[in-house]
Amino acid sequence: MNKIIGKEYFSEKVVAFEIEAPLIAKSRKAGNFIILRVGDKGERVPLTIAGADEKRGTIRIVAQIVGASSKKLAALNVGDYITDLVGPLGRPTDIHNVGTILACGGGVGVAPLLPIVEAFKKAGNRVVSVIAARSEELIILKEEMEKWSDELIIMTDDGSLGRKGLITEGMKEVLERENVDEAIVIGPAIMMKFAAQLTKEYDVPTQASLNAMMVDGTGMCGACRVTVGGKTKFTCVDGPEFDAHQVDFDEMMIRLKSYVNEEKVLND
Amino acid sequence: MLPDRSEAWREELRKKNKNKDRIALERVGMPEVDAQERIKHQDVEVNCGLSSEDAQHEAIRCMDCANPTCISGCPVGINIPKFIKEIELGEFVKAASTLKDKSALPAVCGRVCPQEKQCEAQCFYTQKLKKPAVAIGYLERFAADYARENDKNPQIPNISKNGKKIAAVGSGPASLSFAGDMIKKGYDVTVFEALHEIGGVLKYGIPEFRLPNDIVEFEIDNLRKMGVKFETNFVVGRTASFEDLKEQGYEAFFVGSGAGLPRFMGILGENLNGVFSANEYLTRVNLMEAYQSESETPVLKGKRVAIIGGGNTAMDSVRTARRLGAEKAMIVYRRSMDEIPARVEEVNHAIEEGVEFKCLHNPVSYQGDENGRIKSMKLQVMELGEADASGRRRPIPVEGKFIEEPVDLVIVSVGVSPNPLIPSCLPSIRTSEWGTVLVNEDNMQSDDVDVFAGGDIVRGGATVILAMGDGRKAAESMDDFLTK
Ligand SMILES: Cc1cc2nc3c(=O)[nH]c(=O)nc-3n(C[C@H](O)[C@H](O)[C@H](O)COP(=O)(O)OP(=O)(O)OC[C@H]3O[C@@H](n4cnc5c(N)ncnc54)[C@H](O)[C@@H]3O)c2cc1C
Ligand SMILES: Cc1cc2nc3c(=O)[nH]c(=O)nc-3n(C[C@H](O)[C@H](O)[C@H](O)COP(=O)(O)OP(=O)(O)OC[C@H]3O[C@@H](n4cnc5c(N)ncnc54)[C@H](O)[C@@H]3O)c2cc1C
Ligand code: SF4
Ligand code: FES
Numbered sequence: 001m002n003k004i005i006g007k008e009y010f011s012e013k014v015v016a017f018e019i020e021a022p023l024i025a026k027s028r029k030a031g032n033f034i035i036l037r038v039g040d041k042g043e044r045v046p047l048t049i050a051g052a053d054e055k056r057g058t059i060r061i062v063a064q065i066v067g068a069s070s071k072k073l074a075a076l077n078v079g080d081y082i083t084d085l086v087g088p089l090g091r092p093t094d095i096h097n098v099g100t101i102l103a104c105g106g107g108v109g110v111a112p113l114l115p116i117v118e119a120f121k122k123a124g125n126r127v128v129s130v131i132a133a134r135s136e137e138l139i140i141l142k143e144e145m146e147k148w149s150d151e152l153i154i155m156t157d158d159g160s161l162g163r164k165g166l167i168t169e170g171m172k173e174v175l176e177r178e179n180v181d182e183a184i185v186i187g188p189a190i191m192m193k194f195a196a197q198l199t200k201e202y203d204v205p206t207q208a209s210l211n212a213m214m215v216d217g218t219g220m221c222g223a224c225r226v227t228v229g230g231k232t233k234f235t236c237v238d239g240p241e242f243d244a245h246q247v248d249f250d251e252m253m254i255r256l257k258s259y260v261n262e263e264k265v266l267n268d
Numbered sequence: 269m270l271p272d273r274s275e276a277w278r279e280e281l282r283k284k285n286k287n288k289d290r291i292a293l294e295r296v297g298m299p300e301v302d303a304q305e306r307i308k309h310q311d312v313e314v315n316c317g318l319s320s321e322d323a324q325h326e327a328i329r330c331m332d333c334a335n336p337t338c339i340s341g342c343p344v345g346i347n348i349p350k351f352i353k354e355i356e357l358g359e360f361v362k363a364a365s366t367l368k369d370k371s372a373l374p375a376v377c378g379r380v381c382p383q384e385k386q387c388e389a390q391c392f393y394t395q396k397l398k399k400p401a402v403a404i405g406y407l408e409r410f411a412a413d414y415a416r417e418n419d420k421n422p423q424i425p426n427i428s429k430n431g432k433k434i435a436a437v438g439s440g441p442a443s444l445s446f447a448g449d450m451i452k453k454g455y456d457v458t459v460f461e462a463l464h465e466i467g468g469v470l471k472y473g474i475p476e477f478r479l480p481n482d483i484v485e486f487e488i489d490n491l492r493k494m495g496v497k498f499e500t501n502f503v504v505g506r507t508a509s510f511e512d513l514k515e516q517g518y519e520a521f522f523v524g525s526g527a528g529l530p531r532f533m534g535i536l537g538e539n540l541n542g543v544f545s546a547n548e549y550l551t552r553v554n555l556m557e558a559y560q561s562e563s564e565t566p567v568l569k570g571k572r573v574a575i576i577g578g579g580n581t582a583m584d585s586v587r588t589a590r591r592l593g594a595e596k597a598m599i600v601y602r603r604s605m606d607e608i609p610a611r612v613e614e615v616n617h618a619i620e621e622g623v624e625f626k627c628l629h630n631p632v633s634y635q636g637d638e639n640g641r642i643k644s645m646k647l648q649v650m651e652l653g654e655a656d657a658s659g660r661r662r663p664i665p666v667e668g669k670f671i672e673e674p675v676d677l678v679i680v681s682v683g684v685s686p687n688p689l690i691p692s693c694l695p696s697i698r699t700s701e702w703g704t705v706l707v708n709e710d711n712m713q714s715d716d717v718d719v720f721a722g723g724d725i726v727r728g729g730a731t732v733i734l735a736m737g738d739g740r741k742a743a744e745s746m747d748d749f750l751t752k
Contacts, residue, residue: 023507037464041557043564044464068564084464086501215556215565218462218503219687220528221548225539232532232539237689251539254640258541259566 001081005058010140013065014108015074016050022057024049024087030095030119031209031241033112034061034087035217038076042083043069046214046236048112049088050141059087062111062140089217090240093207095119099181102174102204103129103149104195106167106187110141112209113186118148126150128174132167132191136160167191168198175202182206185244189256193249200245208244210235213256226252272350273332281353282332291393295400296326303620310559310591311476314617315379315409320360323410327356330402333392338404341390344737346370348387352407364415367408372445372736375416375483378409380474381733382611416486424493430454432750435518437504437690440468441732442524442723444487446739447496453747458497458518460504465555468526470732472555473547475584477591478614505693510719520718520750522742523705524735527724529685533576537634538680542568542642546581546681553588570677572596574645576631577681578603579729583614585679586623594677598624600631602650602663628652630663632670634678644674684729694719704728711745712738720746 006018024034033048051060065074076082093116101120105113110131121127127148132155133139139154139161146152153170154162163170167187174180175198183206185195192208199206212224212235219237226235229246233239272278299316300306306314318326330352338348347366354363367374383405388394391401432455436443439461450457465471467484492498504510510521530545532538549567552558556565573589575582578601589597599618601608604627608615619625629647637643649669652661686703696716698706705714705721712720722738724730 027506027508027512039564041560041562041564043556072564084501086462086464086503086507088506089503215548215551216463218528219689220530221551222530222532222545223548225532227539232534251640255539255541257639258568 002085004076004078004080004082007078010062011137014062014140015065016060016062018058018060019082019085020057021059021085025052025054025057025059028052028059028088029092030115031090031093032088033090033240034085035089036082037084038072039083042072044215045069046217050111051115062108064108089236093119093241095123097124100126100128100179102171102180102183103127104167104171104183104185105131106191107133107138108140109187110145114141114144116184117145121148130155130167130170132156132170134158168194171195171198180204189249189253192244196244206244207241208247209240210242210247210252212252213258270347277357278332278353281356285328287331290329290331291397293329296322296403296406298406306477307590307621310553310588313480314477317413318406318410323355323407324358326403326407327352331392337390337392337395338387341387343386343733344370344740348404351411352402355407355411360411360414361419363411367411372448373441373487374408375412376470376479377733378405378412379479381405382731384612425452427452427454429456432456432519433517434520435460435513436522436524438468438525439466439498440524440526440723440735441470442735442739443522444491445736446522446524446743448491449740449743451494451496458499460499460502462503464500466498466500472551473581475554475588505689510694520746522746523690523719523721523725524723524739525687525690525725527684527686527729529687531683531685532680533682535631535633537636540634540636540642541640542676543634543678543680546585546679549585549679550588559592568677569593572675573677574598574600574673574675575679575681576600578608578610579681580610580614582681583610583618585681587618587621590621590623596624598626600626600629600647602630603660604628604652607660642675642678644672645678647671647673686725686728702728712742713745
């Protein structure tokens with residue numbers, strides 16, 4: 001049982017928690033995730049570790065409220081306990097000094113992106129970040145992203161904050177004007193698909209962090225399988241980050257919709 | 269010959285009936301829930317267990333042989349005639365403790381061991397008389413269940429602690445039997461489990477209609493009472509490394525991390541929605557209780573379901589599919605009915621439950637609808653050739669012969685590989701080309717002297733009793749290693 005010691009709404013649909021998990025706070029690396037369960041009948045929900053405070057022994061997670069499980073999580077308050085929480089899972093991001101990194105986050109994808117940006121910055125890279133959402137209220141972690149980026153570009157669909165347009169437009173501007181050595185993209189599958197297509201045009205090696213459907217998260221069930229470079233991979237142990245130019249995003253989007261009908265029943 | 273055979277009570281029992289009369293008795297049948305009724309429930313156990321009368325009656329059949337060949341068929345060497353004679357005498361709790369001398373989880377083994385291939389295959393009745401073997405498995409289950417239900421306050425041995433901390437990785441049968449032995453030897457034992465439940469495959473794989481969770485839970489609780497500590501939600505190698513644990517004072521490790529990695533066939537359409545690994549399907553249903561409406565974890569339910577493979581996992585999946593409402597549930601197996609590796613009892617139960625067996629067929633591709641959901645599979649028709657290295661006749665495709673079968677759910681159950689996490693965290697241990705951890709078979713010690721291993725991580729997908737036997741052997745030799 002892990003105690004919640006902090007809770008903050010970033011927007012109506014995005015909530016951040018600080019949770020006691022001293023071992024995970026110590027062993028986690030950028031790119032790792034946890035799986036948690038709320039209640040005895042709860043689903044196992046994967047969420048990226050968006051930050052950690054080793055001294056306090058806490059980790060931070062940021063969850064978008066989409067369905068039954070994230071709603072139940074959001075209903076918890078400071079002082080409550082998470083029924084089960086396991087981690088750190090997945091392979092950490094390969095952090096190294098290459099020069100210039102283009103870091104792109106869509107919606108709640110900015111939360112998992114933040115520790116990666118921080119790590120790349122600390123490794124001595126120039127980091128240009130582009131974050132995007134439908135509108136101003138949905139832009140999260142702006143100050144933190146600013147702190148760890150050399151430059152932060154904000155894009156909104158409706159132009160309510162930063163510039164008006166899709167994330168790819170902001171990315172294109174950077175790719176046009178300067179040499180980018182590597183890119184990382186995290187967000188909805190559709191966003192990652194188009195972002196990957198763009199960086200491919202510029203020949204920039206790109207990692208995408210995939211939010212496949214998961215059950216155990218330890219490589220035992222195969223629910224999280226994705227096709228990368230024509231081969232089947234398990235997101236939870238082989239990923240979650242993969243070469244974005246090799247990922248079959250269309251297949252991934254179909255697999256994410258496996259349970260639309262079943263989820264509807266639960267949400268009603 | 270085992271010395272206890274000459275004890276007075278045994279001699280007396282032997283004299284009570286002539287062997288001729290024993291042989292004339294019929295083997296007892298296992299009472300079962302009616303097939304039409306049981307397929308309505310995921311958690312109603314199919315086998316009901318023997319009554320005391322039936323158990324004692326069956327025990328009379330056993331001739332208490334001077335050279336009890338049955339024991340040689342038992343991977344952990346249970347003193348079979350002794351426990352059976354204790355049943356004959358009506359000493360059911362004693363019978364259970366005779367079982368416990370060698371097997372940490374007799375109620376589990378009595379339910380899931382392939383007895384017809386082990387002890388019962390070696391019984392005098394099968395070997396020499398060509399008659400049905402003594403129902404050793406049923407009797408094992410009977411004694412274990414009797415003790416659990418009637419011996420409410422089993423004595424917890426008062427063990428003096430030796431102050432040494434050791435750890436087991438994973439909480440399947442290998443680690444549970446290891447932990448049970450080590451706690452009795454006075455060690456401070458902690459079992460680490462990655463999932464939120466203890467029990468490994470016994471919980472997430474084998475369904476409740478075959479092995480109720482209460483039975484597993486009871487045994488775990490006994491270990492708890494004896495002082496074994498359990499840490500769930502703890503992935504050794506990730507939550508903390510072996511180094512971290514050593515720093516915390518753990519002196520040696522037993523790795524029982526199992527063979528959980530599902531294999532796929534790599535054929536077209538295998539990632540369509542509605543194509544599962546057996547592990548995912550069974551985990552959703554058994555661990556996450558997706559069959560219950562209150563559970564938040566969903567599972568796809570099919571009307572026409574195909575399971576690819578013929579092992580125990582395949583039988584469990586197909587029977588689960590029937591219980592979740594499949595009108596047509598079929599086993600697709602590339603060899604013939606004679607080669608099916610699953611336990612005979614489970615195959616028979618599946619047949620009673622209306623499962624179809626499509627033997628000598630092998631899938632070559634899956635076709636989906638416009639939403640990416642599976643709608644049919646293409647099967648290659650097979651025939652049997654010469655025997656291969658495994659001694660079974662090799663399946664070979666019949667040139668140009670295919671059939672198309674409409675399905676809305678496919679469960680792939682063609683085997684598992686060892687969990688690679690631990691070997692990848694411990695470069696000092698060696699693995700085979702199949703990814704199994706290499707150990708010295710005499711003492712289950714790996715190249716890293718502090719690390720012992722057993723169960724499926726060493727054997728690949730094997731059996732509960734072999735995993736338990738490994739756990740015990742490792743306990744014995746780890747104790748030697750730590751006290752020498
Ligand atoms: C490695 C990994 C890391 C993740 N990290 C985070 C994180 O840091 N923060 C976070 O909010 N989420 C993250 N996710 C996604 C998160 O696990 C899901 O959003 C969550 O499981 C949804 O559960 P639910 O029951 O609330 O919604 P469900 O009831 O499962 O879903 C409701 C509906 O939303 C859709 N949906 C579900 N998940 C997503 C998604 N990620 N994107 C778009 N649509 C979706 C489904 O198709 C469904 O129709 C991560 C996933 C993975 C695999
Ligand atoms: C569906 C199914 C039906 C079966 N039916 C039968 C049967 O009828 N009869 C029979 O004899 N056998 C049967 N088997 C096989 C039998 O269950 C296995 O051989 C046995 O469970 C192996 O035991 P184990 O202790 O080695 O590992 P497992 O039972 O696999 O347990 C391993 C545990 O380790 C955990 N783990 C892995 N890595 C880590 C880590 N790094 N840190 C912490 N924990 C970790 C896993 O989560 C898991 O809980 C069946 C198997 C399946 C899947
Ligand atoms: S071989 Fe059969 S008859 Fe003989 S002791 Fe064993 S169980 Fe009894
Ligand atoms: S979530 Fe089960 S294998 Fe990845």
